[in-house]
Structure formats: structure tokens, C-alpha cells
Amino acid sequence: xxxxxxxASVLAAALGIGISTIGPALAQGxxxxxxxxxxxxxxxxxxxxxxxxxxxxxxxxxxxxYGLVIALVLLFANPFA
Amino acid sequence: MELIDISAQPSLASKQxxxxxxxxxxxxxxxxxxxxxxxxxxxxxxxIAGLLFGPLWWSYSLKVALSYLLxxxxxxVYLRLLAKNVEQLGTENPxxxxxxxxxxxxxxxxxxxxxxxxxxxxxxxxxxxxxxxxVYVVWTTILPPSTPQG
Numbered sequence: 586x587x588x589x590x591x592x593a594s595v596l597a598a599a600l601g602i603g604i605s606t607i608g609p610a611l612a613q614g615x616x617x618x619x620x621x622x623x624x625x626x627x628x629x630x631x632x633x634x635x636x637x638x639x640x641x642x643x644x645x646x647x648x649x650x651y652g653l654v655i656a657l658v659l660l661f662a663n664p665f666a
Numbered sequence: 667m668e669l670i671d672i673s674a675q676p677s678l679a680s681k682q683x684x685x686x687x688x689x690x691x692x693x694x695x696x697x698x699x700x701x702x703x704x705x706x707x708x709x710x711x712x713x714i715a716g717l718l719f720g721p722l723w724w725s726y727s728l729k730v731a732l733s734y735l736l737x738x739x740x741x742x743v744y745l746r747l748l749a750k751n752v753e754q755l756g757t758e759n760p761x762x763x764x765x766x767x768x769x770x771x772x773x774x775x776x777x778x779x780x781x782x783x784x785x786x787x788x789x790x791x792x793x794x795x796x797x798x799x800x801v802y803v804v805w806t807t808i809l810p811p812s813t814p815q816g
Contacts, residue, residue: 621756632696636703639752643745643799650770654789657771661778662785 586666594663598656605652609645616641704749706806711742711798715791722787733777733784737791740773745795 620638624631658664715738723731747766770792777783 617755624756630696632700635700635752639749640799642752643748647796657774661775
């Protein structure tokens, strides 16, 4: 592999995974915090709150996964190599 | 405003967090709804993966279909780990982490290094759990599950 392409791929992978996790990380922290707050206020609705949180986290974390896919493909199956 | 000492009354989730797999039929209260949701999501993802395996084998090849199935099963494992994390959130024994992403990272690394597997079917198979979530939510919106009596 061309050293320039290799270096650019590693840099792109690092930037890709780093930037793509910022938004989901903030959103997941916010959602989990609010859910725990909600459970503390209404313990009788614990199951419903946890269920909604599970659905929200599953969709939020997929944004991280998209970035992760790009980074891993650049590192292990680079189409420009 | 009256303050209640909730530490003296540990929640049902914290009691059940130590158990491996609670029996839904014996549970009552709000956490039963959560375990039902978790089981429903896993089942709907499994059914969708099973339904798509045949057409993929017929349309493409067994290699593509097996890659898809591997991705779908990994997605279900990921969903179960995520559900376990959500279950333990805010309990006395918090072990919240990002272990579920390790499943995906390992899967993609194996897919890219082992030439018998294809990356794209594995990735699309992994996303089957999202289709399962959408199908389950639409299904339960149209036909709400009946709550067990007694």
C-alpha cells in the first residue's frame, strides 16, 4: 500500500470514529440520565421507561456503528489500497 | 415536598439484575413489560433473519446467506447485551459499559480478514435488529399485547 494512502486512511479512520461518537455519546448520556431521573420520580413506571430507553439507545448507538464501519473498513479492507 | 428513602426499598430490577434470565410469566409489575419487550425484540429479529435467509440463498449464494445470518445473530447478541446494560442502569450493581460494541468490532474484523465472508451482507445482517425493532413496535402499536390477568 502507498504510504501516503495508508497514513491518510489511518487519519481518516481516527477522525471518523472520533467525530461520529461525539453526538451519540452526548445523546446517550442525556437520555440515560433523564431515564434514571424518571425512574426515581416514578418507580412504578420503571419497565416502561427502561423499554423506551432501550429502543432509543438501540437507534442512537447505530450512529456510532456507522462511523465504526467506515473506520474498520478503512483500516482492514481499504478500497484504495 | 416529601422525600422517600428509596434505598431502603430496592427496585425489582436491582433484585433481578443478579439473575441470569428471569421468567416473564412469574413476573408482575412494570418490569415484566420490559422483559416482554426484550424477548419480543429478540424474537422478531430472529424471525426476520430466518425469513430472509432463504430468499438470500436463492437470490445470491449460500455464502452470502450464511454471512447475513452470522451478522443477524451477532446483531441479536448485541441487542441482548444492550438490553442487559439498560437493565442494570441505575441499580445497586451498575456494570454499564460498551461491551456490546466489541461484538460488532470483532465481527467486522473477522469479516474483513477471513475471505470466506462478505462484509456487506454481514453489516446488513447486523442491522436486522433495527428492522426487528421497527416491526415489533408497529406490531404492538396495531395489536397491543394482552396483559396477563391475576
